[in-house]
Amino acid sequence: MVARSTRESYLLEQLEADKRFHSLSDEQKRAVIEVRRKKELVQRELSVIDQELARIDQELAQFEGRHPGAAAAASAEHNRNDNSKTLDDVQGRQRFNADPKKGIASLIEAGLLNDTPEDIAVFLYKGERLHKTKIGEYLGENKEPNLTVLRKFVELFEFQKMDIVTALRNFLGKFRLPGEAQKIDRMMEEFATVYCQANAGVYSKSDTCYVLAFSIIMLNTSLHNPSVKDKLTADQFVKMNNGINDGGDLPSQLLIDAYNSIKNTPFEIPEDDTQDFTITFYNPDKRGYLVKEGGKHKSWKKRYFVLTDNCLYYFVKESDSEPKGIVPLENLKVEECRLKDRKFTLEIRSDEKFIKSAKTDSGGKMVSGNHEYYRIQASNQEEMMSWMECIRKSISKDPFYAQMQARKKNAMCKQ
Numbered sequence: 001m002v003a004r005s006t007r008e009s010y011l012l013e014q015l016e017a018d019k020r021f022h023s024l025s026d027e028q029k030r031a032v033i034e035v036r037r038k039k040e041l042v043q044r045e046l047s048v049i050d051q052e053l054a055r056i057d058q059e060l061a062q063f064e065g066r067h068p069g070a071a072a073a074a075s076a077e078h079n080r081n082d083n084s085k086t087l088d089d090v091q092g093r094q095r096f097n098a099d100p101k102k103g104i105a106s107l108i109e110a111g112l113l114n115d116t117p118e119d120i121a122v123f124l125y126k127g128e129r130l131h132k133t134k135i136g137e138y139l140g141e142n143k144e145p146n147l148t149v150l151r152k153f154v155e156l157f158e159f160q161k162m163d164i165v166t167a168l169r170n171f172l173g174k175f176r177l178p179g180e181a182q183k184i185d186r187m188m189e190e191f192a193t194v195y196c197q198a199n200a201g202v203y204s205k206s207d208t209c210y211v212l213a214f215s216i217i218m219l220n221t222s223l224h225n226p227s228v229k230d231k232l233t234a235d236q237f238v239k240m241n242n243g244i245n246d247g248g249d250l251p252s253q254l255l256i257d258a259y260n261s262i263k264n265t266p267f268e269i270p271e272d273d274t275q276d277f278t279i280t281f282y283n284p285d286k287r288g289y290l291v292k293e294g295g296k297h298k299s300w301k302k303r304y305f306v307l308t309d310n311c312l313y314y315f316v317k318e319s320d321s322e323p324k325g326i327v328p329l330e331n332l333k334v335e336e337c338r339l340k341d342r343k344f345t346l347e348i349r350s351d352e353k354f355i356k357s358a359k360t361d362s363g364g365k366m367v368s369g370n371h372e373y374y375r376i377q378a379s380n381q382e383e384m385m386s387w388m389e390c391i392r393k394s395i396s397k398d399p400f401y402a403q404m405q406a407r408k409k410n411a412m413c414k415q
Contacts, residue, residue: 140183
């Protein structure tokens with residue numbers, strides 16, 4: 001039997017503690033051990049490289065006459081800017097889900113979205129973390145720039161050589177049709193125009209496509225809405241569309257194929273499953289009123305705090321739909337702050353000069369915070385300790401941050 005190294009024995013002990021490891025074959029076990037071993041080797045090599053980079057940075061600093069660790073400081077500043085943009089992006093999308101016009105204006109003001117119909121259309125088409133209902137609401141408005149955005153939005157679809165049912169599935173999968181007939185009319189008219197341009201010769205004119213698209217939507221309702229008792233038959237659907245092709249009939253097989261497609265697979269109605277603040281705060285780790293010290297004026301005000309998803313949010317009052325400020329609990333520490341005139345106060349601070357955070361200014365715009373610390377007062381000792389414990393559990397540690405701090409400290413010690 002081949003003797004194992006101390007490290008291999010340690011790895012094996014770790015793996016055997018995992019119940020899933022025992023379900024593997026001997027060959028799979030050996031493969032897992034080998035992968036773990038290689039991973040550790042790579043991690044050690046990376047550590048050596050980091051140390052070498054720190055040494056090189058120090059030598060360059062001496063050569064260039066700059067302070068060692070300046071590159072790390074520049075990197076940290078870059079990360080702070082990125083974090084600020086991320087917060088602006090999240091807030092802008094959340095604002096869109098409450099009011100599309102204000103949300104888009106917010107993203108444009110933050111420099112995260114270009115103020116052109118083309119870019120707004122792409123933003124809506126991608127639909128990342130946007131409510132489908134609100135996308136439909138924005139696209140259906142009978143004013144500029146909404147009308148132009150709608151046109152550019154529909155032009156983003158590639159309808160070439162695609163049957164009309166499939167094209168409709170793709171189109172209607174990006175948003176929810178609004179309830180107003182006039183809005184639906186404008187949207188379907190744009191769809192028909194773009195579809196016919198992409199499939200020249202299939203229909204005599206776009207009006208034919210428009211009427212057929214509406215018929216298919218009605219068919220979907222007829223066949224799959226439980227409240228509709230008299231379901232359309234294939235023959236009825238064909239007859240319903242007689243004469244719509246510039247006075248002539250469409251091929252029966254085209255209509256029957258459309259009927260069978262809808263009968264077998266109804267349209268999927270997009271759900272507003274994007275996580276918004278209501279969902280975010282539905283089941284928090286902790287919530288309640290506390291008294292917070294202001295960052296600039298140092299006045300103490302009562303605020304409603306919500307702790308969830310490794311973030312501490314605070315609101316002016318519990319009923320507010322959007323937070324007044326956000327503190328991502330990353331690489332922070334929390335401890336009791338003994339103030340003479342403020343008992344039961346906890347303090348959140350960072351090893352850096354400022355804590356990464358965001359707050360809403362007087363104009364309603366989300367801006368980066370510049371707090372060196374946050375001081376928050378509870379009503380009694382028990383409440384303070386409870387909040388401190390929950391915050392500590394929510395604080396996340398970024399390994400890269402710790403590594404950079406170690407490198408900076410190492411560089412400073414060699415001065």
